Amino acid sequence: MLEFYRQMSLIRRFEEKAGQMYGQGLIGGFCHLYIGQEAIVVGFQSALKKGDGVITGYRSHGHAIVTGASSKEVMAELTGRDAGIARGKGGSMHMFDPEAGFYGGHGIVGAQVPLGAGLAFAAKYKGDDSVILAYFGDGAANQGQVYETFNMAKLWSLPIVFIVENNQYAMGTSVARSSGQQELFRRGEGFGIPGKLVDGMNVLEVRAAADEAVAHVRAGKGPLLLELKTYRYRGHSMSDPAKYRTREEVKTTREERDPITFIKKRLLEDGETEETLKVIDNEIKAEVADVADFAQNAPEPDPSELYTDILVES
Amino acid sequence: MPIEITMPALSPTMESGTLAKWLKSEGDMISAGDIIAEIETDKATMEVEAVDDGKLARLLVTEGTEDVPVGQVIAVLLEEGEDESVLDEIVTKAEQKSQKPEKKAKADESDDGQSEEAPAVLPARPRAASVPDEEEIPAGTEMVKQTVREALRDAMAEEMRRDDTVFVMGEEVAEYQGAYKVTQGLLEEFGDKRVVDTPITEYGFAGVGTGAALGGLRPIVEFMTFNFSMQAIDAIVNSAAKQRYMAGGKITIPIVFRGPNGAAARVAAQHSQNLAPWYASVPGLKVIAPYSAADAKGLLKAAIRDQNPIVFLENEIMYGHSFDVPKLDDFVLPIGKAKVVRKGSDVTIVAYSIAVREALKAADALAEEGIEAEVVDLRTLRPLDMDTVVASVRKTNRCVVVEEGWPVCSISSEISARLMEEAFDYLDAPVTRVTNEDTPTPYAANLEKLWLISPEKIVRAVKAVCYRD
Numbered sequence A: 001m002l003e004f005y006r007q008m009s010l011i012r013r014f015e016e017k018a019g020q021m022y023g024q025g026l027i028g029g030f031c032h033l034y035i036g037q038e039a040i041v042v043g044f045q046s047a048l049k050k051g052d053g054v055i056t057g058y059r060s061h062g063h064a065i066v067t068g069a070s071s072k073e074v075m076a077e078l079t080g081r082d083a084g085i086a087r088g089k090g091g092s093m094h095m096f097d098p099e100a101g102f103y104g105g106h107g108i109v110g111a112q113v114p115l116g117a118g119l120a121f122a123a124k125y126k127g128d129d130s131v132i133l134a135y136f137g138d139g140a141a142n143q144g145q146v147y148e149t150f151n152m153a154k155l156w157s158l159p160i161v162f163i164v165e166n167n168q169y170a171m172g173t174s175v176a177r178s179s180g181q182q183e184l185f186r187r188g189e190g191f192g193i194p195g196k197l198v199d200g201m202n203v204l205e206v207r208a209a210a211d212e213a214v215a216h217v218r219a220g221k222g223p224l225l226l227e228l229k230t231y232r233y234r235g236h237s238m239s240d241p242a243k244y245r246t247r248e249e250v251k252t253t254r255e256e257r258d259p260i261t262f263i264k265k266r267l268l269e270d271g272e273t274e275e276t277l278k279v280i281d282n283e284i285k286a287e288v289a290d291v292a293d294f295a296q297n298a299p300e301p302d303p304s305e306l307y308t309d310i311l312v313e314s
Numbered sequence B: 001m002p003i004e005i006t007m008p009a010l011s012p013t014m015e016s017g018t019l020a021k022w023l024k025s026e027g028d029m030i031s032a033g034d035i036i037a038e039i040e041t042d043k044a045t046m047e048v049e050a051v052d053d054g055k056l057a058r059l060l061v062t063e064g065t066e067d068v069p070v071g072q073v074i075a076v077l078l079e080e081g082e083d084e085s086v087l088d089e090i091v092t093k094a095e096q097k098s099q100k101p102e103k104k105a106k107a108d109e110s111d112d113g114q115s116e117e118a119p120a121v122l123p124a125r126p127r128a129a130s131v132p133d134e135e136e137i138p139a140g141t142e143m144v145k146q147t148v149r150e151a152l153r154d155a156m157a158e159e160m161r162r163d164d165t166v167f168v169m170g171e172e173v174a175e176y177q178g179a180y181k182v183t184q185g186l187l188e189e190f191g192d193k194r195v196v197d198t199p200i201t202e203y204g205f206a207g208v209g210t211g212a213a214l215g216g217l218r219p220i221v222e223f224m225t226f227n228f229s230m231q232a233i234d235a236i237v238n239s240a241a242k243q244r245y246m247a248g249g250k251i252t253i254p255i256v257f258r259g260p261n262g263a264a265a266r267v268a269a270q271h272s273q274n275l276a277p278w279y280a281s282v283p284g285l286k287v288i289a290p291y292s293a294a295d296a297k298g299l300l301k302a303a304i305r306d307q308n309p310i311v312f313l314e315n316e317i318m319y320g321h322s323f324d325v326p327k328l329d330d331f332v333l334p335i336g337k338a339k340v341v342r343k344g345s346d347v348t349i350v351a352y353s354i355a356v357r358e359a360l361k362a363a364d365a366l367a368e369e370g371i372e373a374e375v376v377d378l379r380t381l382r383p384l385d386m387d388t389v390v391a392s393v394r395k396t397n398r399c400v401v402v403e404e405g406w407p408v409c410s411i412s413s414e415i416s417a418r419l420m421e422e423a424f425d426y427l428d429a430p431v432t433r434v435t436n437e438d439t440p441t442p443y444a445a446n447l448e449k450l451w452l453i454s455p456e457k458i459v460r461a462v463k464a465v466c467y468r469d
């Protein structure tokens, strides 16, 4: 549980720093922060074992850090430096760490879902027992390719858990304004894929659901669909005027459902001391400051890098 | 240290904004997350959140100020217990800074390793090593007659025997033996694990195939015809082609997308078109479009072994045509190498896929009139083997590019442009193109015939560049 607290806090502080650096012009382009949703990746990752794979969309900083990338490499990618996890060529939306089982970082809404099924296809083909987690948003859940994938995943009984991170908005469009049927976890029913609704703000519930889902899929029982109810506190990306929801709504969620506040409370109830948590907080603060400093000072890619990594040269 | 609050960038393109409103006053205690100001940009009004805790000691920009550049200090925050006395110095410094021209101010701050401007000089692009001229078929090799269809099937079967990560997926590839029978017999030999019938779901299975390549397999994804690849072009271009670059080289996608491309016969506009130029424009892909059965076999084997995403364009009309194919255990051709399929000294005709057939017919007709045409079969469209094209044009000084496809933004327009750049001094006549007409493909027999390239059209174009009538 302490580790959950540590990882979630690291993502939170990291993202806050990234937001700040974006404001300073040190990070460019689109930058989608994961603040508010931390319990989901942290809970799920803790249920995986080596060899399992993870794939997601452009809101990818948290996934990269939790699957094993160093916060340094992720921040240096955000500032577009050679030391970045994709050597400065991907940026915020395109984090990759295949060695650690993290397959990106995809900018086309929904495209990661068939790619995830392909990873699961490969796992099954090779006969190993690995499991793939494919994360996507409530907006992505309206993409046709997601349903093409559901059909094939069920048809071929692929070892994949589809995870909808329902933060209730796709940019400025709420689920209610985009979805005829709003119970996203039921969207697999027509394909024979069982679904489940999970509180994505409660890391312990996430972990329990993840354990159950991963075990089911690993046992060869076919794909599952989990809908994780969550909330993003910040704008869709940095350039979001956020006129589609009230400040009240954000504030209330933050005060009543914050995933870090929740786990902190549980830890204290379980006898953990404020001091222990403070030590962790300070460690994270120092790490993030250090990482920010590194990412601002690391050199940009050499101009010749423009032409590398396009093809595998044989 | 007092904390300087600067004008934040709120979007990728924002350079300056209007400080519309302060929501806190000097002396207020604020904590991270509090909204301190409203900023108007050309797009929207946005709120500025504090990122640190402290006392808002000074506001340096008054409400309503327009064109405040991103990065300018707009307020100063004092942390708990800090002394106001340090403020004056900071404020004066900040004010001096904001009076300097904007560019300069930026440069001052940018000794952080990040360049504010694009590097003045674009580094020279490393030239891809040209494929050496090697004898592709050793002298004395026995040749067997085979159709393009059989050659393609053999290429897949041989590679599947050689490497068990190779598998085929697509609509009707297994039980039905292929909509055009190119995968005939594969299911029987390799089973349904490796010859996979998919639902009619191009976008989905192109993505699944790409994911399987990401996961270490070598998929061959068949499109029943490339017309339907339009549904999947996002998976090919955005997912397969670009991932390696975006990942800084950490990702490898060894996948072949293959199937018939180009005009078929009498099937109208949606089922009859050449999409080669679409794919050939994409960095991160290799695009192959062979003409003969031997090239189809040698290049498909090479494509399956290649580590990169490959678009392999076949031609339905050519499937049933027979050619000599070398009887070799492992006949693999180099990708990126054009081939002179007919020698000549008067004019170069460049073509690919079925257009090579038309070009060869035209060359025979021209020979009867005393014009010796050299015909270059590009075979690979990306990377383009300009070395071979230019070498031929240096010899003949004239060039006609033939393409069974539309003229606009095409392979033929690319070759024309490249010849202007690379062989201008050797040209005795403008490079001329023979392409299909710039219209959707018509159904009526007479219109379709008018629409397509033909040997006659090529002969006419060649005579024009040779100034013969």
Ligand SMILES: Cc1ncc(C[n+]2csc(CCOP(=O)(O)OP(=O)(O)O)c2C)c(N)n1
Pocket: A059, A107, A108, A109, A136, A137, A138, A139, A140, A141, A167, A169, A170, A171, A236
């Ligand atoms: C195919 C496609 N259409 C549109 C976009 C632009 N876009 C980027 S994110 C986004 C909203 C997606 O929302 P959701 O799936 O709920 O994910 P979230 O951002 O909430 O994590 C849109 C429309 C895109 N990147 N790709």
Ligand SMILES: [Mg+2]
Pocket: A137, A138, A139, A165, A166, A167, A168, A169, A170, A171
């Ligand atoms: Mg969403």
